[in-house]
Amino acid sequence: MAWRKRLAAGVDGINLVATYICHALLVVITSVTVLQVFLRYVMNRPTSWSEEIALFGLIWFGLLAVAIGVRRHEHVAITFLRDKAPPVIGTALDYFAQVTIIIFMFVVMFYGHDLITLAGVQVLPASGWPKWWLYVPTVLGGGLGMLNGFANILLADVRVPGHDVPELNDAH
Numbered sequence: 001m002a003w004r005k006r007l008a009a010g011v012d013g014i015n016l017v018a019t020y021i022c023h024a025l026l027v028v029i030t031s032v033t034v035l036q037v038f039l040r041y042v043m044n045r046p047t048s049w050s051e052e053i054a055l056f057g058l059i060w061f062g063l064l065a066v067a068i069g070v071r072r073h074e075h076v077a078i079t080f081l082r083d084k085a086p087p088v089i090g091t092a093l094d095y096f097a098q099v100t101i102i103i104f105m106f107v108v109m110f111y112g113h114d115l116i117t118l119a120g121v122q123v124l125p126a127s128g129w130p131k132w133w134l135y136v137p138t139v140l141g142g143g144l145g146m147l148n149g150f151a152n153i154l155l156a157d158v159r160v161p162g163h164d165v166p167e168l169n170d171a172h
Contacts, residue, residue, distance in 0.1 A: 004154075004155055007151060007154060007155060008151070008155055011071065011147060011148065011151040012071070014144065014147070015068050015071050015072075015144070015148065018064050018067065018068055018144060019068055021060075021064060022061050022064050022065050022068070025057045025058075025060055025061040025064075026057075026061060028053070028057045029054050029057040029058055029061065032050050032053050032054045032057070033050070033054050035047070035050060036050035036051070036054070048126040049126040049127045051126070052124050052125075052126045052127045052129070053127060055134075056124075056127075056129070056133070056134060059134055059137055060136075060137045062137075063108075063137035063138060063140070063141030063142075064137060064140065064141050064144065066141060066145060067105070067140075067141040067142070067143075067144035067145035067148060068144070068148070070101055070105070070144075070145045070148040070149055070152070071148035071151065071152065073152075073159075077097070081093070082094065091158070091159070094158035094159050095153060095158050097158070098149050098152050098153050098158050099149070099153070101145065101149045102145075102146050102149035102150060102153075104145075105141075105142045105143075105145030105146045105149060106142065106146055107142075108138055108141065108142035108145070109138065109139050109141075109142025109143055109146065110142075111138070112135055112136075112137075112138020112139045112141075112142055113138075113139055115132075115135035115138060116132045116135045116136065116138075116139065119131040119132035119134070119135060120132070
């Protein structure tokens with residue numbers, strides 16, 4: 001099963017790059033917001049571009065982080081029925097959840113492309129950046145989320161960590 005190791009390494013490598021991008025975006029969002037507050041309330045000289053840049057970073061961060069969360073199983077999961085079901089049904093529900101995630105991420109990607117087209121040549125007023133750049137992460141995040149969902153299925157990595165350990169389930 002060398003292909004599984006290569007697939008896991010490749011997908012996890014892509015997610016690591018996306019994680020570093022998310023870390024950088026958090027630094028940018030925080031720095032720009034602190035700078036804006038300082039300039040507005042201390043110096044009484046607010047910027048016109050800071051809110052757009054923070055919004056830009058937040059959108060990119062959010063959509064990439066959602067996609068990364070698919071691979072790591074970090075999304076909210078209601079596992080009560082799955083935990084009470086026989087193991088075969090529980091596993092089938094786990095695969096069903098991954099398929100549902102793939103479909104949802106496809107919808108995000110599909111309509112994200114429509115948003116990019118709709119934005120056309122519009123420009124953000126304060127920063128002067130093309131508006132369609134706000135919607136690129138819908139396509140990238142949707143694609144990465146789909147890749148992660150497919151990888152979870154192909155690698156048989158569909159169970160929510162910690163929910164198949166009897167000691168944890170008995171504690172509830």
